[in-house]
Amino acid sequence: MHNFHDLVKRYKRYRLRRFLKFFAIGVVILFLVVGFFLYVTQQKAPISLVKKEIKSSNTEKPKIPQNKVKVVVKKETEIKIVPAKKIKKIKTDKLSKKSLKKYSLQFLVVEKGNTYLVKQRKKALEEIGFRNCKLTSYGKYIYLTCNETNNIKELDMYIKLAKRKKIDYLIDTQYVKVEVKTKKEPDVKKKVRKEISTPMLKMQNINLQQLQKSFSQTPNFNIALLIARNYYTNKAYKKAIIWAKKANQFNKDDADSWLIYAKSLHALKQNKQAKQLLRIFLQYEYSDEVENLLKQWENEQ
Amino acid sequence: MDYLELAQCFEERISSGYYHQNSEVIHIKNKIESIIDNDTKQLLFLTGEPGVGKSAFLNYLDGKFSYDIIKFDIPFLEPIDFVKILIKKTGSEVDNYSLEELIKQVISLYKNSNYIVVLDEAQLLSKDMIEIIRILADSKAFWFLLAMHKHESQKILKEPQFASRPHKVIQLQNISLDECKEYIYTELEKKDATLLANTITGKYIKYIHKLTQGNMRMLKKLLYTSFLLIDYAQKNNEDRYKSFDKCILTMAAIEIGLINA
Numbered sequence: 001m002h003n004f005h006d007l008v009k010r011y012k013r014y015r016l017r018r019f020l021k022f023f024a025i026g027v028v029i030l031f032l033v034v035g036f037f038l039y040v041t042q043q044k045a046p047i048s049l050v051k052k053e054i055k056s057s058n059t060e061k062p063k064i065p066q067n068k069v070k071v072v073v074k075k076e077t078e079i080k081i082v083p084a085k086k087i088k089k090i091k092t093d094k095l096s097k098k099s100l101k102k103y104s105l106q107f108l109v110v111e112k113g114n115t116y117l118v119k120q121r122k123k124a125l126e127e128i129g130f131r132n133c134k135l136t137s138y139g140k141y142i143y144l145t146c147n148e149t150n151n152i153k154e155l156d157m158y159i160k161l162a163k164r165k166k167i168d169y170l171i172d173t174q175y176v177k178v179e180v181k182t183k184k185e186p187d188v189k190k191k192v193r194k195e196i197s198t199p200m201l202k203m204q205n206i207n208l209q210q211l212q213k214s215f216s217q218t219p220n221f222n223i224a225l226l227i228a229r230n231y232y233t234n235k236a237y238k239k240a241i242i243w244a245k246k247a248n249q250f251n252k253d254d255a256d257s258w259l260i261y262a263k264s265l266h267a268l269k270q271n272k273q274a275k276q277l278l279r280i281f282l283q284y285e286y287s288d289e290v291e292n293l294l295k296q297w298e299n300e301q
Numbered sequence: 302m303d304y305l306e307l308a309q310c311f312e313e314r315i316s317s318g319y320y321h322q323n324s325e326v327i328h329i330k331n332k333i334e335s336i337i338d339n340d341t342k343q344l345l346f347l348t349g350e351p352g353v354g355k356s357a358f359l360n361y362l363d364g365k366f367s368y369d370i371i372k373f374d375i376p377f378l379e380p381i382d383f384v385k386i387l388i389k390k391t392g393s394e395v396d397n398y399s400l401e402e403l404i405k406q407v408i409s410l411y412k413n414s415n416y417i418v419v420l421d422e423a424q425l426l427s428k429d430m431i432e433i434i435r436i437l438a439d440s441k442a443f444w445f446l447l448a449m450h451k452h453e454s455q456k457i458l459k460e461p462q463f464a465s466r467p468h469k470v471i472q473l474q475n476i477s478l479d480e481c482k483e484y485i486y487t488e489l490e491k492k493d494a495t496l497l498a499n500t501i502t503g504k505y506i507k508y509i510h511k512l513t514q515g516n517m518r519m520l521k522k523l524l525y526t527s528f529l530l531i532d533y534a535q536k537n538n539e540d541r542y543k544s545f546d547k548c549i550l551t552m553a554a555i556e557i558g559l560i561n562a
Binding site for chain 1: 530533534537539542548551552555556560562
């Protein structure tokens, strides 16, 4: 055994190599496990809002800011929307009378740190046709909402769009405090009513040309209605009628387009047609505003 | 404990006196015996991996059957020499120098006798030798037992002269874990090394079997080298390597080439 010491060296080298091999395999497995874990957690990060709603009885709810209220409950394919009246009943007790409701479609709630992902989703939603998408940060979470509006019915066509594209969503209701300058109650009510009836886009002073351009690119109910409303406030009643009709082609159930149409006719002193128009609408749909306006006009006579 | 003496008991030996009869060997022996007793004279092929113990098995067969065994260990034979040897084994004189006449003579000499002609390393036989074996086997004067490596046997058995003739293939397998354990313990007990046998626990047996894959030649070589290493360590005060353990087995495996290090 003259090569005993050489053999010992070879044995030690072999042991070391074997150790390094197993160590490397261990490290690779560890990396894979950690990588897989991170991947899974990242995949879970963009919480599907609707699924979260279903599981809400069993799982922990994300912290939602106090002034946000979820309205939609989705069970597999069925979607139930709580009527607007009910929401009023529930909320008016808890919240100040001096607040204004804003509705929007909420698509995503993610933890902070996934901003890039949310921005990508925002871009994708805008490309599909959703408007005014924005990111709002509350506490640990970032919320992605689109189509903020004062009128819940204005969301109908976007809800249909979301359903068609199979995108999970919920209707987000937000209460915005209205600054009251005078202490008189009637003035506050007036202000609130004014705020409700004013659409988001109008507040941003988008000019008519821009609106018409964007309508030609993506024709939809909201833009047509905005243009009609704009013409109506500028007393261009005939053009308002044309755009109200266009809006009506997209959504016949929405009272706003009918109202602008009728008001424009009324302004053009075609009272009979205006009233007939509102009556036709009331045969199919119910609207406080339409009914009140019709009563008001009938009383005027 | 004299580890040098223990090493010697695992040395490769040809003598049948040292042959370890495990269950596989007994099974193969019984199988051959059954064929010889019940079938007509024909070719028998004993195949197996190199080192599985084919040569040792052939040596072990001598005297185990009612038939006499004529064994040829050297495969590089000329057909004429092969026939002459067979004639001389009977005590007869070679009458003629023509191969054809010699074949006739050898067939007539062995026709009513009970002989098994055993050829080791048959995969090395020349084509002429194979042809002579085929002619002699056809004469039904002999049993032929040809031992060859498993890999080469597959090619030889596909040759038309064998494929078309009655023959039997018997395969000698590598030993199992239990047979490996039984062999090591038996050999150690023969040398009164029961204490050492008790220290060779199941995990060492498993490691030995894993390293050697149950190949008898490698198993003997591994144990032989292991005991030599311990012997060297004891004589040179290498304290770390004085006892039988996994370290010694790994070193021995490196030494004999079972582990590439």
